[in-house]
Amino acid sequence: MTQSTAPPLVAPGDPPPTDADASPPAPASTERSPGRSTARSARRSLAGAALAAALRLRRVSGLIAVLLLWWLGSGQGWLGSTTPSPGSVWSAAVELVRSGEYTHHLGVSLERVGKGLAIGIPLGIALGLAAGLTRAVEDVIDAPIQAFRMLPHLALAPVFIIWFGIGETSKTMLILIGPIFPLYINVLHGIRGVDNRLVEAARSCGLSRWGLTRRVILPGALPQILVGLRQALGIGWLTLVVAEQTATTSGIGYLMTDAREFLRTDVMFVVLVTYALLGVLSDLLVRLVERRALAWRRGYTGR
Amino acid sequence: MATHSGGLTTAPAPAVRITSLVREFAGRRVLDELDLSIAPDEFVALIGRSGSGKSTLLRVLGGIDHEVTGYEELTAPENVSVVFQDARLLPWKRVLDNVALGLPGSDAEARARTALAEVGLAGRENAWPVELSGGEQQRVALARSLVRDPELLLADEPFGALDALTRLRMHTLLKQLCARHRPAVLLVTHDVDEAIALADRVVVLDHGRIAADLRVDVPAPRSPGTARYAALRDELLTLLGLDPTAGTVPEPADPGASQPTDTTPKNAKGSDL
Incomplete structure (x- = not known):
C-alpha cells in the first residue's frame, strides 16, 4: 500500500503535525505503545481483559437483574399466583421443543414474517427511492402515502380478513403493509438530507446521474435508511402478533391463544420471551450491518 | 472601467474566453457584462470584496451554475476541475x-x-x-x-480555512503541481499576498466587472521585502478599497468588512433593466 510512483513534491518533513484541526482519533486498542518490560505489558493486557469482561458484565447486568427479580418475585408470591416462575417457563419451553410443537409454530410464524417483510421492505425502499430521486414522483405519491401512514395499519386486520379470507394471504398482507411507511419516510428523508456540497463536488468530478446516485446519494442516505429498517423490523414482529390472534391454527400467536384457553401461563410466557428474543435478534442483525456499512462514521458514542 | 487582458493577442487559443457575461440572482446583477480570458497554463488570481461575484464567476466556469443570464461568448475547456474551500x-x-x-x-x-x-x-x-x-x-x-x-483548474479560496503555516505549505505545493501539470488556473482568493505569491496575473473584480487586470512582474522568489512586491500589494489593496498607508497592514483585513454595502449604484443600474 505504500508504493509511491511519483516523488512527493512536498517539502521534506512536511507530514504536518501543525495543520491538525481534526486530529486522527486514537485507535481503540488497549495497548497504546509496545510495553517496555514484558511483565508490565502482561499486567496491562491482563488488566485490559479484566476491564473488557467488566464492561461486558455491565451490559448484561440489567437483564440479569430483571431475571433475578422475576425469579424472586414468583417464588415469594409478590407477582400473584398466576405468574409462572422462570423455572416453570423454562421447563414448559423444553417440553414444547421436545414435542416438536414449538419448532412447527415458530416455523410458520417466521415464514409469515419473512414473506411479508420480503415484499414490504423492498416496496418501502423502492417508494422512498423513487420519491427521493425524482421530484415528480414525490409530488404524486407523497400525499397518499402520508395519509395511509396516519391510519393504524393494525386496524386493517378485520378488513383484510374479509378481503383476502382467513388464510395466509390476509396475514401476509397485513405484515407487508406495516414496514412500508417507516422505510419510505426514512429513505426519502435520508436522500433529502444528503449534503448538496458533496453532490456538487462529485458532479464536478464527472459522475453521471447514476454514478451520483450510487456513490453519493445512496451512501449518504444509508444511515437514515438503516434506521428505517430497524423500525420496519420492529413493526413486522408487532404485526405478526396481531395477525396471529384471530382465525388461525398455527404460529406462535396461536400457541399463545391456545394456552390462554387452558390457563397455561407458563406457555404464554414462553411465547412472550420468544417475541422478545426475535425482536432483539433482528435488531442485532441490522446493527451488525450498520457497523460494517457505516464504519466511516465517527459519531458521538456516549461517555 | 474594464480593462482587457493583454494575453488575448499573444496566446494562440485561450483556455477561457468570456465576453459580456451576465448573471443575475432575482434581478440583482452579480456579474455585469464581464470580459475575461485566460491563456492555457496561465495562473490567474481573482480577488475582490465579498459579494463582488468571484465565486459566481467560478461556478459558471465550473459548470456548477447552469442558469447564466446572458453572454456573447463563453468558452471553457471540457476538462475542468474544481477545488472548494472545504x-x-x-x-x-x-x-x-x-x-x-x-x-x-x-x-x-x-x-x-x-x-x-x-x-x-x-x-x-x-x-x-x-x-x-x-x-x-x-x-x-x-x-x-x-x-x-484538467485543462482548467478552478479553486475557490481553497486555503481559506487553513492556518497560516499550512497555507504557506499548500502554496508551495500548488505552485509545484501547477508547474508539473500546467493547467490554466483561476484561483479565487481574498488574500492579496496569496494572489501575488502564486499568480501570473491578478484580476480585481468589483461590482461584477473587471476593475483591474495586473500582470505580476515581481521577480522569482516573490519575497514581500522587495519594492516591486510592496508596490503591487499597495496597488491591489487600494483597488480593494483599503488604504495601505493607514497603519500597519501585515494582514489584509477582511475586505468586505471595510465596505459593508456596495448595493447603491448597482440597484440603480439594475432597476433600469
Missing part, C-alpha cells in the same frame, strides 16, 4: 477512492495512487477522510482535481 471528500469512501471518484479506465486506481503520492500522502490511501487533518483533506481534494489532468 475539501468536500465523500466521508464514506476511503482516501484513494475519493481521488479515483469518477475516473474512467482500468488504471484509475494507479493514477489515483500517483496523485496521492504527489501531494505527499502516500501511505494514507486507506484512511477515512475523518481521520485526516484539515490540511491533509485539502491535499486529497487537490489530488482529486489534478488526477483528472
Whole structure:
C-alpha cells in the first residue's frame, strides 16, 4: 500500500503535525505503545481483559437483574399466583421443543414474517427511492402515502380478513403493509438530507446521474435508511402478533391463544420471551450491518 | 472601467474566453457584462470584496451554475476541475477512492495512487477522510482535481480555512503541481499576498466587472521585502478599497468588512433593466 510512483513534491518533513484541526482519533486498542518490560505489558493486557469482561458484565447486568427479580418475585408470591416462575417457563419451553410443537409454530410464524417483510421492505425502499430521486414522483405519491401512514395499519386486520379470507394471504398482507411507511419516510428523508456540497463536488468530478446516485446519494442516505429498517423490523414482529390472534391454527400467536384457553401461563410466557428474543435478534442483525456499512462514521458514542 | 487582458493577442487559443457575461440572482446583477480570458497554463488570481461575484464567476466556469443570464461568448475547456474551500471528500469512501471518484479506465486506481503520492500522502490511501487533518483533506481534494489532468483548474479560496503555516505549505505545493501539470488556473482568493505569491496575473473584480487586470512582474522568489512586491500589494489593496498607508497592514483585513454595502449604484443600474 505504500508504493509511491511519483516523488512527493512536498517539502521534506512536511507530514504536518501543525495543520491538525481534526486530529486522527486514537485507535481503540488497549495497548497504546509496545510495553517496555514484558511483565508490565502482561499486567496491562491482563488488566485490559479484566476491564473488557467488566464492561461486558455491565451490559448484561440489567437483564440479569430483571431475571433475578422475576425469579424472586414468583417464588415469594409478590407477582400473584398466576405468574409462572422462570423455572416453570423454562421447563414448559423444553417440553414444547421436545414435542416438536414449538419448532412447527415458530416455523410458520417466521415464514409469515419473512414473506411479508420480503415484499414490504423492498416496496418501502423502492417508494422512498423513487420519491427521493425524482421530484415528480414525490409530488404524486407523497400525499397518499402520508395519509395511509396516519391510519393504524393494525386496524386493517378485520378488513383484510374479509378481503383476502382467513388464510395466509390476509396475514401476509397485513405484515407487508406495516414496514412500508417507516422505510419510505426514512429513505426519502435520508436522500433529502444528503449534503448538496458533496453532490456538487462529485458532479464536478464527472459522475453521471447514476454514478451520483450510487456513490453519493445512496451512501449518504444509508444511515437514515438503516434506521428505517430497524423500525420496519420492529413493526413486522408487532404485526405478526396481531395477525396471529384471530382465525388461525398455527404460529406462535396461536400457541399463545391456545394456552390462554387452558390457563397455561407458563406457555404464554414462553411465547412472550420468544417475541422478545426475535425482536432483539433482528435488531442485532441490522446493527451488525450498520457497523460494517457505516464504519466511516465517527459519531458521538456516549461517555 | 474594464480593462482587457493583454494575453488575448499573444496566446494562440485561450483556455477561457468570456465576453459580456451576465448573471443575475432575482434581478440583482452579480456579474455585469464581464470580459475575461485566460491563456492555457496561465495562473490567474481573482480577488475582490465579498459579494463582488468571484465565486459566481467560478461556478459558471465550473459548470456548477447552469442558469447564466446572458453572454456573447463563453468558452471553457471540457476538462475542468474544481477545488472548494472545504475539501468536500465523500466521508464514506476511503482516501484513494475519493481521488479515483469518477475516473474512467482500468488504471484509475494507479493514477489515483500517483496523485496521492504527489501531494505527499502516500501511505494514507486507506484512511477515512475523518481521520485526516484539515490540511491533509485539502491535499486529497487537490489530488482529486489534478488526477483528472484538467485543462482548467478552478479553486475557490481553497486555503481559506487553513492556518497560516499550512497555507504557506499548500502554496508551495500548488505552485509545484501547477508547474508539473500546467493547467490554466483561476484561483479565487481574498488574500492579496496569496494572489501575488502564486499568480501570473491578478484580476480585481468589483461590482461584477473587471476593475483591474495586473500582470505580476515581481521577480522569482516573490519575497514581500522587495519594492516591486510592496508596490503591487499597495496597488491591489487600494483597488480593494483599503488604504495601505493607514497603519500597519501585515494582514489584509477582511475586505468586505471595510465596505459593508456596495448595493447603491448597482440597484440603480439594475432597476433600469
